[in-house]
Amino acid sequence: MKISKVEAIPFAIPYRKPLRFASGEVTAAEHVLVRVHTDSGLVGIAEAPPRPFTYGETQASIRAVVDGIFAPQIIGLSPLEREVMHTRLNRTVGNPTAKSALDMAVWDLIGQSLGVSVTDLIGGYTDRMRVSHMVGFAPPGEMVAEAERIRGLYGITTFKVKVGRRPIELDIEVCKALRAGLGDGVELYIDGNRGWTPSESARALRAMEDLDLTFAEELCPADDVLGRRWLVSQSRIPIFADESVSRPGEVTRELLAGAANGVSIKTARTGFTYSQRVLHLCEGLGVEVVMGNQIDGQIGSLCSAAFGAAFELTSRRPAELSNFLDMSDDLLSEPLQITGGTLHVREGAGLAIEIDEDKLAHYRQDG
Amino acid sequence: MKISKVEAIPFAIPYRKPLRFASGEVTAAEHVLVRVHTDSGLVGIAEAPPRPFTYGETQASIRAVVDGIFAPQIIGLSPLEREVMHTRLNRTVGNPTAKSALDMAVWDLIGQSLGVSVTDLIGGYTDRMRVSHMVGFAPPGEMVAEAERIRGLYGITTFKVKVGRRPIELDIEVCKALRAGLGDGVELYIDGNRGWTPSESARALRAMEDLDLTFAEELCPADDVLGRRWLVSQSRIPIFADESVSRPGEVTRELLAGAANGVSIKTARTGFTYSQRVLHLCEGLGVEVVMGNQIDGQIGSLCSAAFGAAFELTSRRPAELSNFLDMSDDLLSEPLQITGGTLHVREGAGLAIEIDEDKLAHYRQDG
Numbered sequence: 001m002k003i004s005k006v007e008a009i010p011f012a013i014p015y016r017k018p019l020r021f022a023s024g025e026v027t028a029a030e031h032v033l034v035r036v037h038t039d040s041g042l043v044g045i046a047e048a049p050p051r052p053f054t055y056g057e058t059q060a061s062i063r064a065v066v067d068g069i070f071a072p073q074i075i076g077l078s079p080l081e082r083e084v085m086h087t088r089l090n091r092t093v094g095n096p097t098a099k100s101a102l103d104m105a106v107w108d109l110i111g112q113s114l115g116v117s118v119t120d121l122i123g124g125y126t127d128r129m130r131v132s133h134m135v136g137f138a139p140p141g142e143m144v145a146e147a148e149r150i151r152g153l154y155g156i157t158t159f160k161v162k163v164g165r166r167p168i169e170l171d172i173e174v175c176k177a178l179r180a181g182l183g184d185g186v187e188l189y190i191d192g193n194r195g196w197t198p199s200e201s202a203r204a205l206r207a208m209e210d211l212d213l214t215f216a217e218e219l220c221p222a223d224d225v226l227g228r229r230w231l232v233s234q235s236r237i238p239i240f241a242d243e244s245v246s247r248p249g250e251v252t253r254e255l256l257a258g259a260a261n262g263v264s265i266k267t268a269r270t271g272f273t274y275s276q277r278v279l280h281l282c283e284g285l286g287v288e289v290v291m292g293n294q295i296d297g298q299i300g301s302l303c304s305a306a307f308g309a310a311f312e313l314t315s316r317r318p319a320e321l322s323n324f325l326d327m328s329d330d331l332l333s334e335p336l337q338i339t340g341g342t343l344h345v346r347e348g349a350g351l352a353i354e355i356d357e358d359k360l361a362h363y364r365q366d367g
Numbered sequence: 368m369k370i371s372k373v374e375a376i377p378f379a380i381p382y383r384k385p386l387r388f389a390s391g392e393v394t395a396a397e398h399v400l401v402r403v404h405t406d407s408g409l410v411g412i413a414e415a416p417p418r419p420f421t422y423g424e425t426q427a428s429i430r431a432v433v434d435g436i437f438a439p440q441i442i443g444l445s446p447l448e449r450e451v452m453h454t455r456l457n458r459t460v461g462n463p464t465a466k467s468a469l470d471m472a473v474w475d476l477i478g479q480s481l482g483v484s485v486t487d488l489i490g491g492y493t494d495r496m497r498v499s500h501m502v503g504f505a506p507p508g509e510m511v512a513e514a515e516r517i518r519g520l521y522g523i524t525t526f527k528v529k530v531g532r533r534p535i536e537l538d539i540e541v542c543k544a545l546r547a548g549l550g551d552g553v554e555l556y557i558d559g560n561r562g563w564t565p566s567e568s569a570r571a572l573r574a575m576e577d578l579d580l581t582f583a584e585e586l587c588p589a590d591d592v593l594g595r596r597w598l599v600s601q602s603r604i605p606i607f608a609d610e611s612v613s614r615p616g617e618v619t620r621e622l623l624a625g626a627a628n629g630v631s632i633k634t635a636r637t638g639f640t641y642s643q644r645v646l647h648l649c650e651g652l653g654v655e656v657v658m659g660n661q662i663d664g665q666i667g668s669l670c671s672a673a674f675g676a677a678f679e680l681t682s683r684r685p686a687e688l689s690n691f692l693d694m695s696d697d698l699l700s701e702p703l704q705i706t707g708g709t710l711h712v713r714e715g716a717g718l719a720i721e722i723d724e725d726k727l728a729h730y731r732q733d734g
Contacts, residue, residue, distance in 0.1 A: 248651035279647075284615035
């Protein structure tokens with residue numbers, strides 16, 4: 001079985017309401033559907049989410065690099081020749097979500113051709129992931145109400161709170177309201193998306209010391225090199241790195257520099273192949289991980305869950321898998337369901353992704 | 368498909384002549400054949416080489432821990448549930464070759480059941496490995512003659528020279544004779560098996576400075592903690608760790624302590640699952656690796672080659688795959704062949720190991 005054709009299809013699905021973060025705002029999921037075709041008729045599927053504020057990629061750049069550079073490099077390869085594929089893809093710098101979508105689509109092909117789920121292929125630990133939900137910026141009362149709604153609807157009891165605004169009191173107030181409103185039975189952690197300075201981060205953490213936060217993610221930029229090391233050196237809760245650790249070499253640098261205590265793994269940027277490498281690197285270094293969310297659609301969320309469920313270390317804590325709830329629709333024939341705070345990995349070969357072709361025709365932007 | 372039975376069969380095959388190292392001597396390969404049976408009739412195969420001087424395991428301890436502890440823990444699991452299996456095996460400390468043989472036999476089952484080679488399953492980089500040959504202790508002239516014989520017979524042009532004797536001049540003389548006798552077209556590196564002190568190691572390296580050694584392995588014990596760091600800090604050729612890095616946590620400790628610059632990966636002690644972790648850890652840390660040999664028989668050599676060929680990083684340099692040449696016989700129906708300095712991975716599903724049952728009946732020690 002050889003790879004015969006690669007499609008990179010831009011599509012846009014509106015969010016129910018605009019998503020706001022310290023690093024920017026998005027109003028629609030403008031992603032790229034990647035389909036890797038083979039001469040046997042099997043088709044591997046994944047999606048690439050362009051994140052210009054994080055990785056510099058755009059919908060147009062993903063299409064261009066897939067069509068113009070990557071597709072010719074991998075057409076003719078067997079899906080099993082992953083190491084050969086990555087040797088070729090890696091000649092091109094950056095473009096993490098484009099490369100990762102190809103990687104995951106190829107793993108989907110491997111699973112389909114062998115009749116085994118990707119989760120079982122790469123580790124086979126469990127068939128589900130507990131879910132952590134991200135609460136976006138809003139007045140404190142609204143954020144508590146939203147978290148309560150999510151808990152009631154989906155049984156989710158772990159919440160990631162977006163912080164990083166100025167003055168820091170805005171976010172401190174929100175976190176206090178969430179702990180008071182949701183009670184002690186709920187797990188809370190925060191994500192600053194590089195919005196604060198190191199000293200603001202430290203002040204905010206001190207002010208939230210009684211809130212029993214599990215960890216804090218990317219409060220200040222990794223390029224605040226010494227400031228961030230100082231922050232990590234004196235923080236009483238672990239600091240996780242996210243957008244600053246988008247490949248193994250960066251993981252090593254940040255961890256060995258003392259600039260982080262934990263790592264967020266996102267299949268959207270490291271696929272399945274390099275997510276394994278990041279995971280094994282962290283495991284070998286004795287560092288905790290969390291499965292993060294690149295504001296993934298349902299296809300991306302399925303990929304992330306498929307990876308997380310494969311390993312014991314990634315299954316230890318709830319994964320960020322619910323961002324798709326903010327989208328008004330999606331491309332899957334059978335939408336994802338979160339119940340009892342849990343997302344099940346799809347049974348079936350590969351990633352078991354089935355696209356609703358009518359929806360794709362409706363949302364695709366190249367027609 | 369579920370695991371239904373596990374066999375741990377002791378066998379002994381004489382060496383053509385006794386193998387001598389700084390850390391001990393062996394006269395026969397007294398290994399344990401591990402066969403993992405399933406309710407589908409498929410059988411996964413690997414071998415465990417007891418190395419009491421290195422890991423504390425014996426043939427009897429491997430049989431006891433497999434039969435008494437590990438078999439009951441994995442019977443009933445699907446071979447795909449590797450992460451569940453390792454969570455259980457890891458409750459028992461140590462016993463690396465016993466655990467690894469089970470891991471590799473289970474990967475053999477996965478490959479067989481899916482109709483894919485293990486090499487393709489885990490990476491799919493290439494189908495062969497260049498071979499490095501180990502030259503054991505002997506007078507200089509004999510060692511040169513032996514290397515020439517191996518080069519002539521098998522086309523091997525990379526040699527690992529056992530050192531670590533006292534006085535160090537014995538080994539310096541050998542290495543000089545090998546370089547002079549074999550010429551510049553041959554790659555040479557040395558392995559001390561912890562035989563020297565740090566200062567002896569440094570003196571020997573200085574005396575061999577003109578011999579263009581690629582690297583030096585485990586010249587002094589890892590527990591010579593500060594001495595070894597000093598040695599590594601001032602050595603002009605890289606120092607590789609071998610028996611001091613038998614699991615990911617040890618790799619991290621030795622590398623971060625500055626006690627090694629490279630790592631030997633041996634499937635005999637880390638199987639396929641943990642060898643991937645060690646590899647990805649080293650890759651993420653930017654550290655070179657070599658596929659090492661645990662004085663493996665043909666089954667173990669096949670496993671090592673299957674892993675090495677799967678990845679670009681492990682394929683960069685010749686792997687130590689020729690120790691089986693010292694054995695007077697083996698259990699495979701079709702013996703391994705090294706030609707043109709290369710060992711090909713077996714085509715076929717899983718590890719494609721077929722045991723000659725007559726030979727097993729002859730060499731097994733529990734009959």
